[in-house]
Amino acid sequence: MDNQVETENYKVEKFSPWAGYIEDHELIERIKDSDFAKRQIDEGRDYCYFLDKKYYTSNTENNEYVCMAYTLNEPSNLERASVMDIVVEENEVYNIHRISVLRDGVLIDKIPDMKVKVLDSENQSSGGILSSNKKINITIKDLRLYDILILEDSRVKAFTDRDFLRKEFSKYVWVSPDNYWAYGSFRFTFINDREQTIAYKKTFFRDENGNVLEPEINYLQKGEKFVFEEKNYINPVDANREIFPYIDFATDTNWKDLSNYIAPIYEEIFNKAFLPEYAPNLVEKLEAISDLDEKIQFAIEYVQNNIYYIFNADEMNGHKPQEPAITYENKQGDCKAKSVLLKVILDYIGVDSSIVLVNFHTDFYIKYYLPSLLTFNHVIVKINHKGEEYFIDATIRDEFGLLENRGFIYFMHYLEVKPNQELKERKSYKFPYYCIDEKVDFNVQDTTGKLVLTTVYKGNRANAMRRYFKNTNKREVVDSWNNFLFYSLNYSGDRNGTDIRNIFKDASIDIVSDDKQLNEFKIQYKSTIENPYYTDPKNNRFLMYFDRNVVKASARDYMHKDLPFWHNFDREKYEINLYTDQKIDTEEKYTAQESTIKNPYFDFTSRKKITKNGASVFIEYNPLTNLEIPQSEFENFRTNHHTVADSNFGLGIDIIEPGLMNRLKFSFKKKFK
Structure with missing residues (x-):
């Protein structure tokens, strides 16, 4: 075996004393190509002949044991098997009992062909939690397509004096397996060797019609075990819309x-x-x-x-x-x-x-x-x-x-x-302030448009934007705003592929103020735009500004059956002013359209002010946030968001082209529309 000096983080030992020893001939006997196995392999599905997982807990240690045999019929699966990473906590030991392959009916020991490295494993999670563990990297040479890989290992976490909670309390969540795999035999065993009673709760299991069953709670005394076993098993869960069934094991308490x-x-x-x-x-x-x-x-x-x-x-x-x-x-x-x-x-x-x-x-x-x-x-x-x-x-x-x-x-x-x-x-929440308060002024004279965005961020938005401006190159910040405006002004519809820096001339963005008591961060963006109108294939001209941030795509697209929609949107306010030196169609449906939405979870208003040379829209979005929306009320909630997306998230104005023929054409179009 080619590896570094063995450390306290892992060991190679023949078997786990408490789990017992499996003879080679017993392993080979369990690897049989049944009709179920042949059908899965013929369909191109990776197949696990058996998975035997045991979790043992006592007042001095936790020990998790796994013995499994699975096919390496896919190149990607072969790659994953050839290089494995196992992350262990401090004072946790990874025990390697067996690494073998069954190749052409012959069992081959691969432990001599493995190389082990122990690396530091540190990363900063999005929740602000620094995880400082050890990563055990195992590479196995000469694994081949269509091998059957056999792994037997265990992880032992012995409790130290400072692990007083783990000594006193047990907690383990078993989650049903990935539905990518097919299993000839699947077995999970939980063994309670603690002095205290362990409760276990089966949650999100389903009946034969796919309906979620009521949670089921049972108990394990010291020395008792729970066994979950399936034969010819494929987890039937709909992974995109359902929660995987799981069993929660915990010391019985309140x-x-x-x-x-x-x-x-x-x-x-x-x-x-x-x-x-x-x-x-x-x-x-x-x-x-x-x-x-x-x-x-x-x-x-x-x-x-x-x-x-x-x-x-x-x-x-x-x-x-x-x-x-x-x-x-x-x-x-x-x-x-x-x-x-x-x-x-x-x-x-x-x-x-x-x-x-x-x-x-x-x-x-x-x-x-x-x-x-x-x-x-x-x-x-x-x-x-x-x-x-x-x-x-x-x-x-x-x-x-x-x-x-x-x-x-x-x-x-x-x-x-x-x-x-x-x-x-925690209670649901209504923001006492606007998290984003933005004013857009777009004024067009002749063939030149002057665009000014003035935005006030508050709360989380202010903190995030302050960090963004601090850590990001100024040119990159301006390009980000240019790219956003390229779509908001619908230039993606008539000049796609154009360098955005050639569209937004002299673009600049500046911090106007930063009040660290009010936690308000105010910025202003300015640019000059030649050819400011969006032109459709029939040469009709429009001024458009639609802010897609107002449209909550996550609410419109949500389809999960088990997870209620988590409502965590910010309070927002927008004023969009579009003005030109041309006459506009003041009666155009989407220019004049306003909306008022009131449901238990958000209020939305869109109000318009229209003149002969331009228009303004005033948008307010006021959510009740930090709550789950019951499924019985979600479709109405979704429908209301579809209403927002129906041209109520911005403003568009149609230009009436000068000249008698154009005015006649416009009048004719309006009459027979």
Whole structure:
């Protein structure tokens, strides 16, 4: 075997003692080409002869074992099998028991042909979670098309002293397999060797007609096991429109007991030391600020920007929060440490706050999961101020604004770290401000158009746009706006393929103002456009400005059967003014068309002001956001968005060409339209 010195991250050993040893002849006996297997292979589907997966949990370790044999009939599958990456947590060991191929009826050991590298595996997720693990890279030489690959391995996670939650509580989610594969034999076994009872909940399983069954909850005592087994199996789930069936295994408990378990741990940390004792300089700065709202802003931005965020996501629930004095002194900590420090500062200035546990990535599923602290992977701070609830992620940087002007975090479920708490659902939300407020002025004289866009961004939009302008080359920013306007003005319809820099002459974009208390970021774009009219194939001229950002394509196209539509749109306002020195058709249907939409989830208005030489449209979109739309109400919601898309997301004006014949032609067209 060609590999580096064996490390603690992986081992090569003959078998897993608790899972038992399988003789070679037993493996060969299980690899039989049944009628089902031949049919799948003839159809070009990759085929797994057997998959035997076992998950063992005790109060000292978790162990996941897999033994499987599958075809390498597709080049892409061969490539994936030849190079494998396995990511392990700290103190987790990957055990390689068997790597073999069955080739022309002969079993060949491939462990001598493998090369193993252990690499650092670090990346920053979109949720602000740094995952610092080890990646075990395995390459196997001389795998061939039509080989049958046999893999047998296990992953062992032994608990350390700081894994106190994992010692006390178990959490595992089994998800039904990818429906790309066909399985001759599929078996999953969960073995409970813990002192505590394990509950398991079967969710999104379906009857023979495809209807979702009611969740089913059962229990495993110490020494008991659960087995899920199928023969000649293809997962029937419609992957694009249905949730894969899954089984949630968790230590049997309830949310109130869990909150009572975790709250004293945090309370002890809060009271370790008094803020002025270890942060006198910070306290001095706080005392110098007289306005409470400004103090809150200072506290949040101090922790976000001055305390470096560093932590391993997989240990998130594995150890106690760091003491705030240590976090302040070292100027670094994980999400728990940063949140605890922020809460201690807020306590000092007399602001009511609490720590809350969340999981942004699995937020939808939390209401279906069994109660478990291991469901959560992130910690944020909840602030109660002036009768409103605010949620602050202390790990995010470059956010600004007084509390009511800061960015909004979208999620629904959380557990507050206080005694006697139940799982809570966050309220739906209406923005008190416009996230985007844009004015478009397009004035055409003779053959030249002057275009000016003035845009005010607020909240999340302001934070994002501020970062974008800070980190992006100015020429690239201008090109981005030019490209957007190329489609908004419908130039893609009559001059596609033209260099946009030759269309938008002297284009510029500037930051007009940046108010970090209001969290308002204002910019202005200007350009000159020769040949400003869109001309159709019949040489009719138009001025058009349709902002496709107003059209919510995700709402119009949504088709999922199980997932309710998650409504998280911003509040928006647009004023579009198109003026020319030519006469326009003031009665044209889409020029004059207005709309008013009112449903429980958003209000939309489009109002017009028309003159003989131009028109204006005033658009407002006011959503009720941060909620799931019930399927019974979704089609009406979708229909309303189709209405927005029916020429109500901008403005178009038709030019009446000068000359007697053109006016007669226009009158004739209007009369018989």
